[in-house]
Amino acid sequence: MNLLRNFSNINQLNELHFDVLKEIGNIGVGNAIGALSELISSEVKMSVPHVQFLKFNEVGKILGGEEVIVFGVLVHIFGEINGMMMFLLKPSSARVLVNGLMGIECKDTDDIENFTELELSAISEIGNILCSSYLGAVSRFIDKSVKPTPPILAKDMAAAILSVPAIEFSKMSDGVLLIDTVFETKDQNATGFFFLVPDFDSFGVILSSLGVE
Amino acid sequence: MSNKIMVGMADMKVSKHPGMLVTLGLGSCVGICLYDPSSKVAGMAHCMLPDSTQIVNNENVAKFVDTAVIRLVNDMARAGANKRSIVAKLAGGAQMFAFTSTTDTLRIGDRNVDAAVKVLKQLNIPLKSMDVRENYGRTIELHTDDGRLTVKTIGKGTKVI
Numbered sequence: 422m423n424l425l426r427n428f429s430n431i432n433q434l435n436e437l438h439f440d441v442l443k444e445i446g447n448i449g450v451g452n453a454i455g456a457l458s459e460l461i462s463s464e465v466k467m468s469v470p471h472v473q474f475l476k477f478n479e480v481g482k483i484l485g486g487e488e489v490i491v492f493g494v495l496v497h498i499f500g501e502i503n504g505m506m507m508f509l510l511k512p513s514s515a516r517v518l519v520n521g522l523m524g525i526e527c528k529d530t531d532d533i534e535n536f537t538e539l540e541l542s543a544i545s546e547i548g549n550i551l552c553s554s555y556l557g558a559v560s561r562f563i564d565k566s567v568k569p570t571p572p573i574l575a576k577d578m579a580a581a582i583l584s585v586p587a588i589e590f591s592k593m594s595d596g597v598l599l600i601d602t603v604f605e606t607k608d609q610n611a612t613g614f615f616f617l618v619p620d621f622d623s624f625g626v627i628l629s630s631l632g633v634e
Numbered sequence: 635m636s637n638k639i640m641v642g643m644a645d646m647k648v649s650k651h652p653g654m655l656v657t658l659g660l661g662s663c664v665g666i667c668l669y670d671p672s673s674k675v676a677g678m679a680h681c682m683l684p685d686s687t688q689i690v691n692n693e694n695v696a697k698f699v700d701t702a703v704i705r706l707v708n709d710m711a712r713a714g715a716n717k718r719s720i721v722a723k724l725a726g727g728a729q730m731f732a733f734t735s736t737t738d739t740l741r742i743g744d745r746n747v748d749a750a751v752k753v754l755k756q757l758n759i760p761l762k763s764m765d766v767r768e769n770y771g772r773t774i775e776l777h778t779d780d781g782r783l784t785v786k787t788i789g790k791g792t793k794v795i
Contacts, residue, residue, distance in 0.1 A: 477682070477697075478642030487658035488773060490788060495731045573731045577788055580643075580659025581771020584682070585730050587643055588662055588742050591682040595644070595694055 441633050443472040445559055446600035450615060452558035453551040460550055461521030466605040475597045480587050481580030483599065483614065484511055493575050493582040494548025498556065500566035502626060504619040506556065507586050508548040509579075512536075514611035519543050521606055545574040555615065563630040586616040593621050638775075641665075644697040646679035648709045651778040660726035660772045664699060664746035667723040667774070668706055668759070669781035675715035676778045677706040683742070684749030699749040703757065722754050723783045723795060724764035725774045732769060743767060763795040 450467065458465040481487035492515050494508045510518070519540050536544070549572035560567040575582055590597045601614045619627060637653040643663060649655050651674035657665050660680065668677040679702040683689065686698035695701035711717050727747035747766045754761050765772065765785045775784040786792045 477644040480643060481659055493730075575731050575769075577661070577730065578659035578771040578773070581661030581728065582730055584643065584659075584661030584663050584771075588682045591644065591697055592689055593691065595691070595697070 437633055438628060439472075439474075441628060441631055442598060445562065445627065446472050446615070446617070448558045448562050449555035449617065450600060453555040453615075456550050456554035457518070457547070460547065461518065461606065463521055463606050468605075471601050473599050473601075475599055477587055477591070477596065480583050480597050480599075483583070483601070484509065484579040487578060487580035489579045490576060491579045491582060492544055492548075493577075493585070494545055494552065494572045495575070495585065496549065496552045496569040496572050498567055498569055498619070500560075500568045502560075502563075502565055502567045502619055502623040504617070504623055505586065505589055506552045506569065506618065507582075507616040508551050509582065509614040509616075510544075510612065514613060515544050517606060517609045517611040518547050522547060541574060545572050548572050548574070551613070551615075555617070559617075563627055565626065565630055586618050589618040589620070593624070641678045641680050643680055644682050644694055646677065646696040646702055646706050646709070648675065648677045648706070648713050649778055650675050650713060653778050655776040655778075656774070658773050660774055661728055661730050662726070662743035662746065664727045664743070664750050664766070665725045665772075665774050666699070666703060666706065666750055666754075667725070667776045667783050668703075668710060668720050669723070669776065669778075670710060670715035670717075670720045671781060672716050672719045673714045674778050675710050675713050676776050676781065677710045677715075678774075678776050679703065679706050681746060681750070684745045699746060700753055703750070703753045703759075707757065707759070720759055721762045721781065722759045723762055723776075723781075724750050724766055725772050725783065725785050725795075727766045728771060729767070729769050730771070765793065765795050 454467045498504045556567045638656050639647050641647045641657045655678040657680050663682050666679045681699045681702050684699050686692040686701045695705045727743040729743045773786040783795050
């Protein structure tokens with residue numbers, strides 16, 4: 422009951438709660454980047470993840486506009502923590518990562534219709550590996566089991582795809598907690614966005630497992 | 635054409651002729667579009683969840699289908715609409731990710747549409763047309779001159795309902 426009372430209004434997360442969630446993001450993204458580096462056999466550098474709390478009317482714009490076409494990879498989370506996780510990227514970033522994964526050098530088109538079936542599977546798998554390694558690190562950090570379901574890929578307008586994590590957040594708050602990070606592979610930049618959306622009860626489990634009430 | 639008024643997630647707006655109400659990239663949320671032909675007053679709500687009574691934190695009436703429709707009708711009346719001649723159109727409520735399972739979380743688009751249909755029926759607001767569900771995003775434009783709703787998609791064409 423105590424936890425439920427604390428998290429009935431996530432809009433008023435205090436600084437400590439916010440710091441803990443940021444730290445979770447840092448740990449998750451750090452591990453995901455390591456996995457990505459192995460996957461595309463190239464050094465991948467990352468920026469310090471940027472954690473922010475966005476209002477709903479700002480969410481659709483994060484990738485440059487509500488109608489920008491993007492890829493979204495969604496996994497559901499179950500175990501002691503339940504919820505969903507999403508990884509988003511623009512076609513240009515998807516192209517950088519797919520080229521790296523498949524060892525293609527010259528294919529530089531980032532038209533969303535020019536991705537082959539195989540390349541779409543590769544994007545899905547990249548999202549899967551990033552989310553899984555992110556969640557693995559979080560799981561070890563909070564010492565709770567956190568398991569992802571197989572990934573599902575969608576491509577559509579950014580705001581439409583982002584409505585899925587936003588709706589999950591909307592059950593608890595009037596905004597969305599976003600972790601975005603910039604990858605850098607050799608000489609090309611790719612930017613990816615992560616949303617970790619624990620459900621209502623799981624927020625409490627995460628915070629209390631770290632001794633935060 | 636030039637008076638575009640944007641309606642974001644968990645938001646609602648009212649406009650009179652010659653304004654246009656627009657939501658960009660509607661996904662699993664439902665776009666509830668109301669129009670009174672006699673006064674040319676239009677309203678649009680972009681709702682995220684079907685039912686405010688199931689959520690603790692429910693101050694934002696535009697976030698929920700049940701509370702948004704009631705508020706929108708009242709806001710329109712205040713702007714000069716005749717409540718009894720208001721008609722409705724719906725768009726959105728897509729399932730953006732093709733899961734095979736049918737848990738509540740994944741069916742949220744369907745549930746938003748179902749809730750909107752139900753609330754409109756309760757308020758005796760005729761539902762003229764809808765372009766809902768499926769698995770793709772929609773940009774919608776509600777025109778205040780005649781209440782037509784333009785629905786644009788990526789790769790699925792544009793239609794007027």
